[in-house]
Amino acid sequence: MSYPQIIFGTPVIEGIPKDIDTFDDSIVKVYFAEKWCGDSMARGKGRRRNGRNKFTNNNVHDPLATKVAEIFKCGAKNLQKFNSVDPFNVGNKVSGYVCKDVGVNYGSMAILSINNIQMSYPQIIFGTPVIEGIPKDIDTFDDSIVKVYFAEKWCGDNIQVYKYYNNNGEEFVSIKARSFAFAKNFPNDNILQSIDTLFPSINDSTKISLDSLPDNLSELADPVIQSKTFEICGGCRSSLVFYEFDVEAKPLFTTSVTGMIRPHVIDSNEDETGFLMISESGQINEWCQNFRENALSINEEYRKENDLEEGYYFNNFLVEGRVLYYLNSSGEVSRENIFKVKPRDIWKYHFIQFDNFLQTKALHSMDSLYRKGEQICEETMNNEMDIDPRAWGRYSNQIMRLVSNRPNKYLDSDNDQHMIVMMGVPGSGKSTIANTLVPSGWVRVNQDELGNRRKCESRTRQALQNGRSVVIDRCNIDIDQRSVWLKMARDMGVGNIWCFVLDIPAEVCKSRISVRKDHPTIPEGDFGHSIIDKFQYLRQYPIEQEGFNSIITVHSEQETEDAIQHFGTLLNLSEDEVLKLNTIETAMSEGISKNKLQGLHTEDIQRLIDQKMKCARNALVNKIVSKGGNELELEGLSMPELQSMLNKLRQ
Numbered sequence: 001m002s003y004p005q006i007i008f009g010t011p012v013i014e015g016i017p018k019d020i021d022t023f024d025d026s027i028v029k030v031y032f033a034e035k036w037c038g039d040s041m042a043r044g045k046g047r048r049r050n051g052r053n054k055f056t057n058n059n060v061h062d063p064l065a066t067k068v069a070e071i072f073k074c075g076a077k078n079l080q081k082f083n084s085v086d087p088f089n090v091g092n093k094v095s096g097y098v099c100k101d102v103g104v105n106y107g108s109m110a111i112l113s114i115n116n117i118q119m120s121y122p123q124i125i126f127g128t129p130v131i132e133g134i135p136k137d138i139d140t141f142d143d144s145i146v147k148v149y150f151a152e153k154w155c156g157d158n159i160q161v162y163k164y165y166n167n168n169g170e171e172f173v174s175i176k177a178r179s180f181a182f183a184k185n186f187p188n189d190n191i192l193q194s195i196d197t198l199f200p201s202i203n204d205s206t207k208i209s210l211d212s213l214p215d216n217l218s219e220l221a222d223p224v225i226q227s228k229t230f231e232i233c234g235g236c237r238s239s240l241v242f243y244e245f246d247v248e249a250k251p252l253f254t255t256s257v258t259g260m261i262r263p264h265v266i267d268s269n270e271d272e273t274g275f276l277m278i279s280e281s282g283q284i285n286e287w288c289q290n291f292r293e294n295a296l297s298i299n300e301e302y303r304k305e306n307d308l309e310e311g312y313y314f315n316n317f318l319v320e321g322r323v324l325y326y327l328n329s330s331g332e333v334s335r336e337n338i339f340k341v342k343p344r345d346i347w348k349y350h351f352i353q354f355d356n357f358l359q360t361k362a363l364h365s366m367d368s369l370y371r372k373g374e375q376i377c378e379e380t381m382n383n384e385m386d387i388d389p390r391a392w393g394r395y396s397n398q399i400m401r402l403v404s405n406r407p408n409k410y411l412d413s414d415n416d417q418h419m420i421v422m423m424g425v426p427g428s429g430k431s432t433i434a435n436t437l438v439p440s441g442w443v444r445v446n447q448d449e450l451g452n453r454r455k456c457e458s459r460t461r462q463a464l465q466n467g468r469s470v471v472i473d474r475c476n477i478d479i480d481q482r483s484v485w486l487k488m489a490r491d492m493g494v495g496n497i498w499c500f501v502l503d504i505p506a507e508v509c510k511s512r513i514s515v516r517k518d519h520p521t522i523p524e525g526d527f528g529h530s531i532i533d534k535f536q537y538l539r540q541y542p543i544e545q546e547g548f549n550s551i552i553t554v555h556s557e558q559e560t561e562d563a564i565q566h567f568g569t570l571l572n573l574s575e576d577e578v579l580k581l582n583t584i585e586t587a588m589s590e591g592i593s594k595n596k597l598q599g600l601h602t603e604d605i606q607r608l609i610d611q612k613m614k615c616a617r618n619a620l621v622n623k624i625v626s627k628g629g630n631e632l633e634l635e636g637l638s639m640p641e642l643q644s645m646l647n648k649l650r651q
Helices: 063-072 191-198 215-221 283-305 344-350 356-372 378-385 389-403 430-440 453-465 479-491 506-515 526-538 557-570 575-589 602-626 639-650
Strands: 079-085 093-099 109-114 117-125 147-153 157-165 171-177 225-233 248-256 261-263 274-277 321-327 338-341 418-423 442-446 469-473 496-502 550-554
Touching: 063 079, 063 093, 063 109, 063 117, 117 157, 157 191, 157 215, 157 248, 191 225, 215 225, 215 248, 261 321, 283 321, 283 338, 283 344, 356 378, 356 389, 356 479, 378 389, 418 430, 418 479, 430 442, 430 469, 430 496, 430 557, 430 575, 442 453, 453 469, 453 479, 479 496, 496 557, 506 526, 550 557, 575 602, 602 639
Parallel strands: 418 469, 418 496, 442 469, 496 550
Antiparallel strands: 079 093, 093 109, 109 117, 147 274, 147 321, 157 171, 157 225, 225 248, 248 261, 321 338
16 A cells, blocks of 8 residues: 555443543533444445455445345345356356345345356346244234145255256256255255255256156246245254154245245144134234144153253254244235244254353263263264254364363362352452452452453462462353363362352342442442343353362352351461462562572561562662652652653653
8 A cells, every 4th residue: 555544443442430520621412322232343445355244245336236136125245146056957057146135035046147148137036035933913914814824844954946047948957055056065964965865856867857847846847936945854864853754855835936935735633734714813823822832842741751851952852833824815925924933942942052051061071071081172072962963063163162171170189279260240249258368368369450351360370370379259150251260270280179159139239239339340320230130141150060179159148158267268378378478479579589589488578579679669760860850759659659750751
């Protein structure tokens, strides 16, 4: 560049300072805006090759992309360009755009060229819409809706068999995955093998003719029908739901060239599938509520009979849910009038998340490997956890970061250092307890006083290097926050790691913060109360498998006193020994080497500290005098005051 081009980023916004009502004369008013919870993104002038999106996007100035975006009712930035060989029609190279805007047109695509020959116009292939949960106004609909069809909700992989044409009118049949132009394999998921089994006629030739369609694709012979959508599921596919069959392609619906959908209707004697004629307000919501309760009971009874625990496991459910199609008089449904209803347990676990459940399962598996004396690596963790291959593929890196370098409590240690990791919401009494333990020889590490976690980590590491035992005085409400201290303890060879949980009633904590003044981070009043409510909701109770030797939980003042008594005598240090340890640590923080302190009495060490500090003070005074300062005015000033004066003179 001819000159550095500065792009100002989004600033880190701090909490309100103590002097919030003090400001300069340029400030005339304050605007209170909503604080949104999400991902910050700044749009400005400038270009980068790849943004935060998972795909490269240069569509903004492409007129064809703009035209396609108008059809799909999305921005051009939400289109992903593709240029791929059709694996089901050997020799066809197809290019165009796939819509990545989550909604009714998600996965829809526009074909722009075939074998480098531009299409006369974009050929639109409507994808499988993203189906939302039932809205609050589920019983409100327009007059064109005459009935609702309740279909089975299958748990598997969605594929769509569709037709497309070249400029000469030649027809092709292919298969696409939900958000891609063509079906393809993914790590730990060989979907093409299942397609081979279920649609052999497509894979046995280089091109399938519409004149020789298999029975399950016969609808595609109709020129009005553009595609047919299936769910591939079964016992040999990784699935939350137990299926007795190995693998089947369950037909869901056909899509017309206009994008209208016609569900695959089956005769059923079940109360939970079939048609419901719309006759009165509230009946659909009532049906959905009854279904959720019945399905949950079925799933719970199934787990009970088979001795299964609730969670994200293979074959852990019998019912995933139902799909509601709001049909017009022609038996068709528009893309925005399809909804899903599921029991509470399947909603909770259907979408794979690296949440408390998966973290806890990883820690239990790690603990099991430690107990068996096995190595912690990707192979052993994958085998021990035995989760959905797709979940492992997505979260293996996070799982390995979570379990790597954690303490192994099954190994004997001759290190007599201790670490207490406190856990509790604001107002639970952490700092009061930690301060009570300091005279017993514990080093207190408090984030409110030090300012941030990085400084806490530095102080903790320094204390452990000096042979001290530490108490981590911060909230530590979840596994991730506690991991920092456990891994540090392991790296430093700490032999005894405790978790001290203050499970104090929220109302008690709120009453405490209502009366305390000038707290550095938690304000008094309603805002402080809301922080407690938030922390109560977010907290994850500790388990020993995280790496703790022991966990002590208290619920009352008496239990707290008993715990303080326990930890107060744990180090077994006299007052003189504690004083010497504190003095040694002060000396080392002043730059006096540990070797120089060996064999000295506390008084001798203190003399070294005083001498060191006197030299440092004299050096600072000399610098101030050399800058024009008056030596007589410096008498009685503290070191921070002297440093501040020197800084001003340097300016």
